[in-house]
Amino acid sequence: MTINNSRIVTYSPAYTIVPTYECFNRCSYCNFRAEPGKSPWMNISDAESIFKSLESEKVCEILILSGEVHPHSPKRQAWFQRIYDLCELALSRGFLPHTNAGPLSFAEMEMLKGVNVSMGLMLEQLTPTLLNTVHRHAPSKLPQVRLQQLQWAGELQIPFTTGLLLGIGETVNDWWETLAAISELHQRYHHIQEVILQPHSPGLQQSFNAPPFNPHQLPEVIAKAREILPDDITIQIPPNLIKDDQWLLACVEAGARDLGGISPKDEVNPDYPHLQEQVLRKILQPMGWELIERLPVYPKFDGWLSQELQTSVKWWRNTFKSPSQV
Numbered sequence: 001m002t003i004n005n006s007r008i009v010t011y012s013p014a015y016t017i018v019p020t021y022e023c024f025n026r027c028s029y030c031n032f033r034a035e036p037g038k039s040p041w042m043n044i045s046d047a048e049s050i051f052k053s054l055e056s057e058k059v060c061e062i063l064i065l066s067g068e069v070h071p072h073s074p075k076r077q078a079w080f081q082r083i084y085d086l087c088e089l090a091l092s093r094g095f096l097p098h099t100n101a102g103p104l105s106f107a108e109m110e111m112l113k114g115v116n117v118s119m120g121l122m123l124e125q126l127t128p129t130l131l132n133t134v135h136r137h138a139p140s141k142l143p144q145v146r147l148q149q150l151q152w153a154g155e156l157q158i159p160f161t162t163g164l165l166l167g168i169g170e171t172v173n174d175w176w177e178t179l180a181a182i183s184e185l186h187q188r189y190h191h192i193q194e195v196i197l198q199p200h201s202p203g204l205q206q207s208f209n210a211p212p213f214n215p216h217q218l219p220e221v222i223a224k225a226r227e228i229l230p231d232d233i234t235i236q237i238p239p240n241l242i243k244d245d246q247w248l249l250a251c252v253e254a255g256a257r258d259l260g261g262i263s264p265k266d267e268v269n270p271d272y273p274h275l276q277e278q279v280l281r282k283i284l285q286p287m288g289w290e291l292i293e294r295l296p297v298y299p300k301f302d303g304w305l306s307q308e309l310q311t312s313v314k315w316w317r318n319t320f321k322s323p324s325q326v
């Protein structure tokens, strides 16, 4: 069942853990990273305490969001192992992990598939011109590297979330080209769950000196994206970056149907607090939109998961029992 024509908007009750903020890239719009060696890695006992504190909360998804250790660094294996162990721990405590840790090797992706119900990586923009500007010091942002991740996810049958970052120096045509590339890969592998349209929203840490993406432009972009993307890909928008209730509603009317993971803190945009579920409901309900929880994996992908993962997913589907999970 596709929910695109219904009056349902989804979100994922989530909590974000950060194995490390250290990152060898230096994207100039970043408000997340720390210098390599300057961010202690999350250890397993810290994660255990967090998961324990979440037991009484309505949290299903653990988003594992990490800065990147260079693929050739001697620390790479330990970094990857820590991410794997955190996913495994989250699973063992009954949560559903979704990892976004930058580009991975094929073997790393394959291993993480065993302990994640879905994974993600923003494509951001495919245009190589950004390699001379915001991505000048960000080797991970090579467009071919990121496209290849989407392809590998397809080959490995990993349910996947990707998206565009809007307003970092690209042109309007660049948006449509990036969306077309996502669409093309999806038509080959049928593995993309959601495409996030994320407006650039300046934060206190970044050096990139540019205005925010005009949120009033977003409904138009969503409408066009809806034309380019296949119907079975959901368009996701981050409501904390839209700010204005009327424009949030306009985005939903234009075709956005998911508000992403709502957790206590937006780690990527720490200067923009998440709107919590009750607030979002108050905005949506008067206009006839129902806000419901979803899992970090869509039902049509359950068969791609291991038996162990399927057992956890089934438990959550019974708990949420929402129409979007049909």
Ligand code: SF4
Binding pocket: 023, 024, 025, 026, 027, 030, 031, 032, 033, 066, 067, 068, 102, 138, 140
């Ligand atoms: S945006 Fe991501 S890849 Fe770029 S510097 Fe920040 S954490 Fe690293």
